[in-house]
Amino acid sequence: MTTTRFAPSPTGYIHVGNLRTALMNYLIARKAGGTFILRIDDTDPERSKEEYVDAIKQDMEWLGLHWDKVERQSERLDRYAEAADKLREMGRFYEAFETPTELDLKRKKQLNMGKPPVYDRAALNLSDAEKEALRAERGNGVWRFKLDHERIEWTDGILGDISIDASSVSDPVLIRGDGQVLYTIASVVDDTEMGVTDVVRGSDHVTNTATQIQIIEALGGTCPRFAHHSLLTGPQGEALSKRLGTLALRDLREQGVQPMALLSLMARLGSSDPVELRSDMAELIEGFDIHRFGAAPTKFDVQDLFPLTARHLQSLPLADVADAVADAGVPAELAEPFWAMARENITTLADLKGWWELCRDGAEPLIDEEDREFIAAAVALLPEGPFNGETWGEWTKAVKEATGRKGKGLFMPLRKALTGMERGPEMASLLPLLQVIRARG
Template sequence: MEITRFAPSPSGLLHVGNARTALINFLYAKKHKGNFLLRIDDTNASNTSKEFCNAIFSDLRWLSIEWKDLIFQSKRTQIYKHFAQYLISIGKAYPCYETKEELEQHRQLCLVNKLPPKYNRASLKISQDKIKQYEKEGRNPYYRFKLDNVKLEWNDLVRGNVSIDTTSLSDPVIIKEDGSITYLISSVIDDIEYSISTIIRGEDHITNTAIQIQMMQAIGKQIPQFAHISLLRFQDSKISKRVGGHDIQSLKNKITPLVLTNFLSQIGTSDNVTLYDSVDQLTQHFDLRKLSTSNTQYDSTTLARLNKQHLKLLSYSQVQSLLNNKLNISEKFWDCISGNVSYINDIYLWHDIIYVKPVQHSITLDQHYLKQTVELLPEKITETTWKEWSENISKVANQNGKELILPIRVALTGLTHGPSIAKLLQLMTRDEIVDRIQIQIAVTQNKTEG
């Protein structure tokens, strides 16, 4: 059975890149009728928090990602130490005594001599007397895993044949001076013990994979399949305040979860992003082999287009559910603004414009024309009000098209674009319409007198 996993560290908010990795792992397991595990890398207590952990849970659930098992690495410390001791006992891990300063000196010397800054295994050559001296000085050993200097190859499910020459790599640290276990070895042990069959992660882990394959071989366990997906590249030179940042929390009030799951799981393929109606439907069309090894572009313009397309298709009840009781809107209100909403928070914006006050603007309006529109406004506001009003304005003020519509739109909303005025009028009382136009007349008059 296929078993995949996602292993975030609760040291910050879930980023769209991490969310994409989680989503691809989840869809791959679901596609193959397998299990998806969530593993929390919380071994570094000083750098993690319960709040970030809960935020990760919330964000994954929001994206409809469900997990079969939940694992906290902080609760498995003794298991990691047991396996680390086993590697020491078979000679695959060895103690080291260099200080950080000494290691840095060696690194700088390598760079000066134009050599790769690789650890030189000096601790394998020190005598027992020297070790005793270090211990008297209060030096605690840290431990490195001894790599075999070989060329490692594997068939990557995304990248095809991958080859890493481990002779160019430093022996990785698996136990720190304080006795804590590092990510490299704890991850291997978890993947072994939970029978992870396919490890899908970012291309920045390719070198780690070569190291971890050797660790698995040393422990004597079966090697899982690996798939290394390309990292996200952001086209936006700056993060838009309106669209938000690149963490899931900042997108929740803007993008619908269904749009984001469709977007994140399909970018990086040769296919155009298609808006599937459900996660089940998305799973049916998901194919890991479609993922490209080239840079994956995170294009916020495409994301916004998909989101607008999806929001426009939502029914009134679906929008109410999406707002989660944070804002009560009428069906007539949604019918009015639905074609002018790109993001969820646009619903709040239009609610404020229509029911609170227009957006501030610097457009100078013709006060004589506005006075005429007030005089010609019908007494009752109905579905036919705009037709009657605009026809009267056209006859009396001799205005048509943009010249007729724009001043009224700006007076009512503060914007030069927006919903149908015919529908907009039905959301306001006659007094409210008159008041907004009168305010614009006063503003224009003040500008003229000023």
């Protein structure tokens, strides 16, 4: 059975970069009728916060990315300890004591010599007595996985055939000196024991994947299928990393972005398929193919979400937005005609309030000097209420016959006088909702 996972660290809110990873893994699982796991990577007790765990779940539920089960790494520390013991017994795990300053000096020396800045494995030459002395002086060391210096190869679902020389990579630190288990080993143990078959993540994890493949094999596990998606940039190709904090999903939600607009964009962004607004999750699942994504950095512009949100809202019946219409202050008896009028003229649901204020309170008339006599004549011809969908046509016909005006010269001054705007909804549907004019009738 296909099993995927989304594994956020609860150290902040989910942003669009996280969402891309979550959505791809979700769609793969759902398309195959498999299992989607939400795995909370909370092995860092200092930075992990329960409020972020709750926020992650809220954001995913808002988007409709429903998980089949939740796992927490903080509840699986014994499993990681067993894996570490197994690696020690195999001679693949060793303790190292260099300080960050010492490691930096080693890297600079290697670079000056034209060599890759790879850890030199000096710790392997330490005697037991030397290790004891270093522990007494510096505390516990870090634990590194000893890589086999051979080529690590796999066929990536997006990048194609990958081959990395393990000798060009430092032996990865899997456990810190304070005992904190790091992602590299925790993820391997979880993926193996939870039967994860497919892992999609950012292309910044490629080297990490290479080392994890050796760890998986050392522990006797089966490697999942890996795919590494491109990283997002800003609309001009600039790095998004410093802006991701302002692109949190909850911020987009507060700006009025609709879930299906966001999902439709993210399900295609960076692929060879055009972005198409989908009406529901089933359409997203059906149209998803991980192999159609490319390796090049992918431009993301938050402004692209708003036309998609507007188009999505236009497709919705009143029942789907009834709460928002009511919150805007629209009386229940006017909700249906109001939504029919407003839906084509909003970008987000927050815009409903402004349209209802126009209907309820009217607007400051916008009348050009040369149109004053025309407007006065037109107002005198306004029929008695109540108004309906035919009133605008009947009124403008009468005004045309009385004044001789037609086309834009007829309709634009009337629109500006009634709404204070040059553009807006069809006047036939707006006129019956203008409360000030209704009261006059």
